[in-house]
Amino acid sequence: MRNMIQSGSIVVIAEHFQGEIRPVTHELVRFAEALQEVRPTGIQILVLGEKVEGLAKSLAKTTGKDVLGILAPQLTRYNGQAYKTVLHEVLREHPPAYVCVAHSSRGSDFAPGLAMRMGAACITGVSSISVQEGVICFSRDIYGGKINADMVSSSKTTVLTVQPGSYGPTPKNDQAGGKVYLKSVVVVPQASTTLSTTAFQTSDLDLSIARIIVSAGRGIGEAENLQLIRNLASVLPRSVVCGSRPVIDLGWMTYDRQVGITGAIVTPDLYIACGISGAAQHAGGMKGSGFIVSINTDPMAAIFNLSDICIVEDLMTFIPVLLEKMAEQRN
Numbered sequence: 209m210r211n212m213i214q215s216g217s218i219v220v221i222a223e224h225f226q227g228e229i230r231p232v233t234h235e236l237v238r239f240a241e242a243l244q245e246v247r248p249t250g251i252q253i254l255v256l257g258e259k260v261e262g263l264a265k266s267l268a269k270t271t272g273k274d275v276l277g278i279l280a281p282q283l284t285r286y287n288g289q290a291y292k293t294v295l296h297e298v299l300r301e302h303p304p305a306y307v308c309v310a311h312s313s314r315g316s317d318f319a320p321g322l323a324m325r326m327g328a329a330c331i332t333g334v335s336s337i338s339v340q341e342g343v344i345c346f347s348r349d350i351y352g353g354k355i356n357a358d359m360v361s362s363s364k365t366t367v368l369t370v371q372p373g374s375y376g377p378t379p380k381n382d383q384a385g386g387k388v389y390l391k392s393v394v395v396v397p398q399a400s401t402t403l404s405t406t407a408f409q410t411s412d413l414d415l416s417i418a419r420i421i422v423s424a425g426r427g428i429g430e431a432e433n434l435q436l437i438r439n440l441a442s443v444l445p446r447s448v449v450c451g452s453r454p455v456i457d458l459g460w461m462t463y464d465r466q467v468g469i470t471g472a473i474v475t476p477d478l479y480i481a482c483g484i485s486g487a488a489q490h491a492g493g494m495k496g497s498g499f500i501v502s503i504n505t506d507p508m509a510a511i512f513n514l515s516d517i518c519i520v521e522d523l524m525t526f527i528p529v530l531l532e533k534m535a536e537q538r539n
């Protein structure tokens with residue numbers, strides 16, 4: 209089957225896991241549409257895997273875009289080297305202007321290497337697009353969200369990783385579905401092989417119904433100090449204790465409590481961030497909260513840009529005083 213990729217187009221790399229298209233793929237399509245408004249050209253979606261015909265058809269139907277399903281028996285499980293090899297092979301004949309990839313663990317794994325192979329520019333963590341003096345600029349956070357940088361590309365092809373949560377999902381497509389093309393490829397054995405992928409065990413914890421979330425970040429210092437966060441949650445009705453990724457990576461909490469782009473996206477009425485810097489990957493999971501209170505010793509912490517109440521204090525001294533005052537009010 210012929211290669212449907214057009215030179216100078218916008219290509220979206222779909223992300224999927226265990227037979228399901230990940231929601232971030234629809235955000236990428238929305239991002240590609242925003243890019244198309246300032247750089248009119250075609251949009252094509254690529255989906256790679258062992259058996260992706262069904263996913264390609266469903267994407268073409270839901271987005272209205274043309275989809276190329278790349279079938280490779282070696283792509284049963286995600287492998288960064290295989291992705292880079294296949295994508296380079298498929299894209300090099302008709303180099304697109306932009307390749308849009310999710311700024312997820314997977315996207316961050318293969319996008320820079322793909323750009324290297326293609327001789328392309330790579331701009332990571334993009335959260336918005338603007339046009340300044342006729343030039344397309346891509347904005348991203350740097351220094352943990354404290355500074356915003358506008359970047360321009362001077363390459364013919366640019367690989368962009370797009371921050372999840374920056375663009376809403378594609379609106380429902382009422383038009384006819386896009387065309388589906390399928391292409392079989394053989395990937396030569398890679399230097400590394402993915403033997404297995406296992407989804408984390410999920411629990412009954414339903415973060416979507418928690419009206420108050422008390423969230424702990426690395427600023428709590430050590431696992432024992434989590435008790436203070438639990439004490440605060442215990443006096444707030446319908447509240448749940450969650451955390452930022454380092455707290456989960458350190459083994460202080462289970463993964464089902466991680467808030468952020470690679471954890472849960474939460475929208476409680478009240479989100480209390482304790483010792484959390486507010487990196488874009490965490491903010492992407494909680495910025496839709498109704499009211500945000502943050503406790504942080506650093507007055508320049510990025511979390512304060514999102515917060516309704518900013519408390520510049522050491523949480524180890526502030527929370528006990530707060531609990532004391534709340535107890536006094538109850539009595």
Ligand SMILES: Cc1cc2nc3c(=O)[nH]c(=O)nc-3n(C[C@H](O)[C@H](O)[C@H](O)COP(=O)(O)OP(=O)(O)OC[C@H]3O[C@@H](n4cnc5c(N)ncnc54)[C@H](O)[C@@H]3O)c2cc1C
Binds near residue numbers: 428467483521523524
């Ligand atoms: C692909 C990718 C995906 C990611 N996904 C996620 C995700 O889903 N969720 C997530 O959270 N992160 C995620 N991250 C990590 C993210 O980039 C940040 O590293 C992380 O969010 C930082 O966590 P933190 O704010 O707890 O820690 P830090 O950035 O270390 O911040 C700790 C904060 O605590 C403050 N502090 C220190 N001591 C005290 C004290 N005594 N009292 C009050 N404040 C104090 C400090 O001033 C600082 O602001 C991801 C990263 C990548 C690359």
